[in-house]
Amino acid sequence: MNKLKIIIPAAATLVLTAFSVYKGVNWKVKDDYTVQVYQSGTKFITFRGLKAEIILDKENAEKSKISATIDSDVITVEPNQALENAAESQDVLDIKNFPVISFESSSIRSYGDRYEAIGKLTIKNVTKEIKIQFTFENEILKGDFNVNLPDFNINHHAFTKQLQIVLTIPVTK
Numbered sequence: 159m160n161k162l163k164i165i166i167p168a169a170a171t172l173v174l175t176a177f178s179v180y181k182g183v184n185w186k187v188k189d190d191y192t193v194q195v196y197q198s199g200t201k202f203i204t205f206r207g208l209k210a211e212i213i214l215d216k217e218n219a220e221k222s223k224i225s226a227t228i229d230s231d232v233i234t235v236e237p238n239q240a241l242e243n244a245a246e247s248q249d250v251l252d253i254k255n256f257p258v259i260s261f262e263s264s265s266i267r268s269y270g271d272r273y274e275a276i277g278k279l280t281i282k283n284v285t286k287e288i289k290i291q292f293t294f295e296n297e298i299l300k301g302d303f304n305v306n307l308p309d310f311n312i313n314h315h316a317f318t319k320q321l322q323i324v325l326t327i328p329v330t331k
Contacts, residue, residue, distance in 0.1 A: 183213070184213050185214060185297075186329060187328075191208045191328065192205060193228060193323065193324075193325065194326075201236060203236075205230070206233075207229050209226065209227050212224050212299065212327075214294060222266040223263055224262075231246070231253040233245060241316055250312050251282065259280065259281050263276065265277075272293055274289055274290070275290045275301075282311055286309050290303045292325065298328050298329070299329060300325065303322075304323070305323060306320050307319055
């Protein structure tokens with residue numbers, strides 16, 4: 159009888175911990191967020207309408223996940239309309255045939271108060287692995303990464319070969 163008093167609570171604890179609740183928080187991007195793209199240090203392109211699912215577990219970053227899409231046709235290019243038309247053209251974003259840009263993380267690691275998301279970025283139906291370094295504080299995800307345009311079949315004289323994508327994403331639960 160005494161053995162049962164020990165075995166039953168131990169078995170119950172084992173079963174309950176096997177089905178423990180995942181501590182990740184599901185964050186939603188606030189409406190009207192814009193993604194800023196920089197060329198040679200100057201803001202160059204703005205995309206509107208980011209949609210993302212961000213599940214972040216600060217204690218176990220490897221259980222976190224980021225999945226995001228943005229409509230490539232909701233774009234503003236500075237300084238003029240001619241560059242915006244070029245960005246929408248076939249040799250740049252080809253928005254008629256590829257209206258969505260997407261990112262799907264395959265792993266997330268933490269380095270103290272910094273994180274690194276490794277995942278697949280898809281532009282114009284070309285998928286490449288990228289790394290995004292970011293922080294997450296006060297319900298704001300801040301990070302940046304570079305995109306090598308020729309990797310995504312983007313070649314146009316008005317664009318440098320590499321653009322910097324800067325993220326400052328306000329989120330809510």
